[in-house]
Amino acid sequence: MTESMAERIAKARAHLEETRAAIGRAGEDLRNTSETVRSRDRSVEVTVGPQGELTGLTFPDNKFGGMTGPQLAASVLEASDEARRRVAERVMEAFAPLTGPNPHAPEAGGVAIDWEQIFGSALSGGQRTGAGRSRSRLRDEIIEDDTDVTPGGRA
Template sequence: MTMLGDEELLAEMRSALDGVQATADRVRRRVNQAKTTVEDKKKLLSVTVGGHGELTQITFNGDAYRQLAPAELADLIVATARTAREGAQRKVMAGTAELTGDLFRLGDTARTAASMEQLIEGIVGLASAGDDRQRGRSAT
């Protein structure tokens, strides 16, 4: 890897930071728009939560739920909401993999760099490779 001039290196780092920010913005939008709906095993009700796990809707399917004792219905709602939140959390974590995908390689870069310049060049290289993948090109 050739040594970059200070201005070129700074421009590369800004570009990499812009890429990370754009990815973070996409993940944030996805989380804000996401919703997860889960139906209980007996299909008495379904619970919908938003991307942050907040309860947004409870739907009762028919009126069979009326035969449950109040405490049993409450437990069913809580358990179904918990399952929906866990599903939402899995979706969010899968979405953030895009943002954090190169963190392991970044750790390798930090461990093997012999100087600060090599570390910065390695970071820029990872960011450039991520940019290439995002644009559908293969990184060289």
């Protein structure tokens, strides 16, 4: 038994409304999301909000005392880049199920989202090409004497 066109359209519209509602719920959940990350050298802890904005910055145990300005700046950038990447991943995970094709109108295809355009360097951990001193080199300066470093993660 084949569905009539009217039945297919009604089911597709219902699916669209369900998807819209799910997008609204996901958006509301993500409005309150944040990520807190410590730099690999453990000198800086940053918190980033749902739009990648820096909402908190602390210096645990005053470990920054012996650091140069560029070293401290690199630690701040490293931690904030990682936090932004984690927020971006959380957003992509929340919306991934909602981008597939409508099962009642599969010929329409799914929604293609260019996450790189939306999040830019956040997805690559803040690594950008261009002139100037690379962050990787600054990070190397920060940890070259510290062999007891754990990769960045939640504090």
